[in-house]
Amino acid sequence: xxxxxxxCLILAGVSLCLSVLAWRRDTPLSWRFALPEPVEAEGxxxxxxxxxxxxxxxxxxxxxxxxxxxxxxxLWFEGSAEAQSDVDIYAARFERTEGAWDNARTxxxxxxxxxxxxxxxxxxxxxxxxxxxxxxKAGGLWATVASIGGWAMASIVDVPEQGGAARKLNLSPxxxxxxxxxxxxxxYADGSMGLPAYFEMGSTYGVLARFDAQGRVRDTxxxxxxxxxxxxxxxxxxxxRAVAFLRDFNLDMKLLLSRTEDGGQSWxxxxxxxxxxxxxxxxxxxxxxxxxxxxxxDLEDAxxxxxxxxxxxxxxxxxxxxRFRGEGALRxxxxxxxxxxEIVLSYSKGNKQGVVVHVFNQAWVEA
Amino acid sequence: xxxxxSSFALAVxxxxxxxxxxxxxxxxxxAGLLGAAAGAAAMALTRRVLVGGAVAxxxxxxxxxxxxxxxxxxxxxxxxxxxxxxxxxGVFWVGYTVFLLSAFGILREDLYRLGYAPxxxxxxxxxxxLYAALSANWFLAAVVVLGQFFWVMKWxxxxxxxxxxxxxxxxxxxxxxxx
Numbered sequence: 001x002x003x004x005x006x007x008c009l010i011l012a013g014v015s016l017c018l019s020v021l022a023w024r025r026d027t028p029l030s031w032r033f034a035l036p037e038p039v040e041a042e043g044x045x046x047x048x049x050x051x052x053x054x055x056x057x058x059x060x061x062x063x064x065x066x067x068x069x070x071x072x073x074x075l076w077f078e079g080s081a082e083a084q085s086d087v088d089i090y091a092a093r094f095e096r097t098e099g100a101w102d103n104a105r106t107x108x109x110x111x112x113x114x115x116x117x118x119x120x121x122x123x124x125x126x127x128x129x130x131x132x133x134x135x136x137k138a139g140g141l142w143a144t145v146a147s148i149g150g151w152a153m154a155s156i157v158d159v160p161e162q163g164g165a166a167r168k169l170n171l172s173p174x175x176x177x178x179x180x181x182x183x184x185x186x187x188y189a190d191g192s193m194g195l196p197a198y199f200e201m202g203s204t205y206g207v208l209a210r211f212d213a214q215g216r217v218r219d220t221x222x223x224x225x226x227x228x229x230x231x232x233x234x235x236x237x238x239x240x241r242a243v244a245f246l247r248d249f250n251l252d253m254k255l256l257l258s259r260t261e262d263g264g265q266s267w268x269x270x271x272x273x274x275x276x277x278x279x280x281x282x283x284x285x286x287x288x289x290x291x292x293x294x295x296x297x298d299l300e301d302a303x304x305x306x307x308x309x310x311x312x313x314x315x316x317x318x319x320x321x322x323r324f325r326g327e328g329a330l331r332x333x334x335x336x337x338x339x340x341x342e343i344v345l346s347y348s349k350g351n352k353q354g355v356v357v358h359v360f361n362q363a364w365v366e367a
Numbered sequence: 368x369x370x371x372x373s374s375f376a377l378a379v380x381x382x383x384x385x386x387x388x389x390x391x392x393x394x395x396x397x398a399g400l401l402g403a404a405a406g407a408a409a410m411a412l413t414r415r416v417l418v419g420g421a422v423a424x425x426x427x428x429x430x431x432x433x434x435x436x437x438x439x440x441x442x443x444x445x446x447x448x449x450x451x452x453x454x455x456x457g458v459f460w461v462g463y464t465v466f467l468l469s470a471f472g473i474l475r476e477d478l479y480r481l482g483y484a485p486x487x488x489x490x491x492x493x494x495x496x497l498y499a500a501l502s503a504n505w506f507l508a509a510v511v512v513l514g515q516f517f518w519v520m521k522w523x524x525x526x527x528x529x530x531x532x533x534x535x536x537x538x539x540x541x542x543x544x545x546x
Contacts, residue, residue: 004449004503011508012496015515019489022519026485116419121373123423124416147423167369168426170524173470173479174534175424203472216525220480224472 029210029219030190031263033236038288039341045364046342047322050101051092051357054350060090061352062182064132065336065344066141071095072338074346075109075131075141076355083150087127088112089143092357096340101359110143110159119157120165123147129154132334135185136193137215144180152178152201158215169197170217171209177201182231182281184336186264189239194264196244198230204249206232208264223258225270231281232258235292237314239263245294246270247281255282255298278303283333285343290314293321293365295333295345306330306347310365321365326350369523374410376428377421382406383436386443395443402440425535427524430514432533438506449506453544460540463532482528488515491527 051074053060058080066073072094079087091109094101115125127146134140139161145168146154155168156179171179178201185193186208195209206223223232228249236242240263246256255277258267275298282296292311299305305325309318324330328350336344343365346357386402393401412418438448451459469478481487492515499508514530517523524530 002503004505005500007505008496008500008503008508011505011512012493012500015489015492015496015512018512018515018519019485019492022485022489022515025519121370121422121426122419123426124419125423148420170427170526170529173526173528173532174467176427176529199472201471205472212525214521216521217483218525219483220477222472222475222477224475 027213030188030192031265032189032239033242033263034187034189034191035236035239036286036288036337038291039337039362041361041363041366042341043361043363045361045367047358047360047364048101049356049358050094051103051346051355052349053092053106053356054354058086059352060354061348062130062332063334063346063348063355063357064130065184065334065346066091066133067135067336067338067344069339071104072101072336072344073109074344074355074357075133076348077128077131079127082352083127083129083146085112085126087129089128089131089141092355110141115143115145115157115159115166118159118164118166120167130180130182131159132181132184134158134215135187136211142181142195151180154178154180156181156195156197169209171197171207171220172199174201179207180230182332183233183283184334186234186236186242188263194234196232196234198232200228200230200249204228204230206230206244206246206258206267206270208232208234208244208267210264221264221267223267223270225256225258225268226272227252227254227256227270229256229258229270233282233284234264235284235286235315237286237290243315245282245284245296248272248277248279251279253278253300255296276300276303278329280329280331281333283335283345283347285335285337287362287365293335293343294318295335295347297329297331304329306333308345324356326356328353330356372517372523373422373426373428376433377418377425378406378410379433379436379440380406380425380428381409383440386440390443395445399440399444425533427529429524429530429533430517431510431531432535434506434510434513435536435539449504451504451507455502456540456544460537460544463537463540466528466532467534467537479526479528482526488518488527 060078063076074092078090089110092106093104095104112125129144131143141159145157183196197207208221210219212218229246231247232244244258254272255275258270280297285293308321333347382402385405386398389398442448496508518527
């Protein structure tokens with residue numbers, strides 16, 4: 001027998017051994033969503049504006065919320081303009097002082113230079129975009145990073161606490177591009193987390209990324225179909241059912257939706273809802289017992305206004321809680337529940353010219 | 368390991384390109400030595416903008432692309448290397464084009480996600496090894512198993528396809544098919 005053939009057969013045997021090793025080390029993913037416990041309304045209704053930030057120059061946009069025990073942080077990207085080479089991630093940190101949320105400090109949180117130094121393998125970071133909390137890793141962030149080209153050439157970077165190595169997620173065979181983040185992670189019953197992401201190079205689709213115990217991508221599932229769906233906001237309705245609201249990157253002015261009945265393993269073809277949307281992402285928060293809080297720009301005659309609405313029947317109907325108005329567009333909302341049970345709503349104001357943050361309690365929602 | 372592997376892969380690609388260009392005017396050995404020197408320089412300058420930009424653009428490099436570059440360099444120096452037939456390259460190119468269309472969402476099925484899971488990866492590697500045995504192409508078997516080894520050891524991408532494919536292969540194969 002030819003020595004090359006023998007070598008190939010030996011390598012096939014080695015491969016079988018490697019496959020057994022990989023299979024034994026692999027932990028199957030759980031596809032059951034974790035549902036939050038309903039929070040009881042306590043005390044008087046409270047609604048406070050804790051931050052109304054405008055940078056001295058340039059833009060501040062796309063606030064994300066990092067939740068800690070008895071504290072929270074608002075992250076946003078700030079620089080002369082979006083996608084420019086002077087954009088860094090800024091943050092405002094809030095701590096509870098005498099019953100009120102106090103802005104402990106505001107300033108740069110993650111700079112391009114810091115990320116440059118942390119990237120493994122070493123590579124340049126030109127600009128930073130949407131950044132959210134990596135809820136599966138204490139102190140971790142998911143940052144949208146462009147090293148070359150615009151957002152279509154962006155990648156998602158796993159940014160650990162200070163001192164660790166930052167790595168791009170492996171989500172695409174096209175040079176690891178084009179993937180971005182916007183919405184918070186979705187929790188699973190086994191304690192793991194899923195990351196809603198999206199692809200936007202020419203065609204677009206939403207992605208649910210799942211991870212192994214080391215935080216490496218273990219699986220992905222797509223949300224594709226009508227329009228140009230991006231920025232999925234996943235809302236679990238039960239252990240297996242969820243809806244994903246998606247922004248249409250086309251200007252068809254409709255909010256998009258996809259559903260799953262199997263914990264996110266498969267998603268229905270993305271369809272347009274009869275809900276106006278000026279190509280703007282929405283934020284949602286599950287309150288439990290079929291109640292969902294949603295922040296969205298759904299008014300055709302006032303597309304720059306942001307409405308906070310509540311559904312008590314799993315998205316079948318909505319009632320307005322409040323409406324935010326301001327100069328320019330109010331966009332990119334995010335909603336998160338704090339450890340205290342309060343709810344934080346952040347959004348950018350005045351066409352990316354600043355960031356607004358409100359904190360309110362369950363009693364205010366139910367008032 | 369990611370850092371070292373990427374630096375080495377970039378060095379090989381730089382050496383391959385430099386050897387290819389200088390090979391038109393210099394003797395193969397001289398072009399090879401100058402290519403190796405350029406590759407070593409690229410490894411030493413990982414924090415410089417040009418090198419950092421190349422890594423940012425091209426990583427993960429995987430195993431196949433640098434292995435093919437090393438093979439091509441060895442061939443230019445007169446060593447015997449295992450090649451691929453025009454039919455094999457054509458079939459690969461068609462399959463890889465379908466794979467990229469899937470990645471871009473033009474095809475609804477997501478083929479890339481198969482590269483995260485042990486069972487599909489194991490099946491693909493064994494099938495390729497058996498084909499390599501039939502065609503007596505030990506190079507192909509070595510590359511896919513080496514890629515599987517790095518993938519199992521978690522020395523780089525969490526997707527096996529990133530070790531055995533690279534988007535630069537698409538134009539390289541077109542070039543090889545035409546010329």
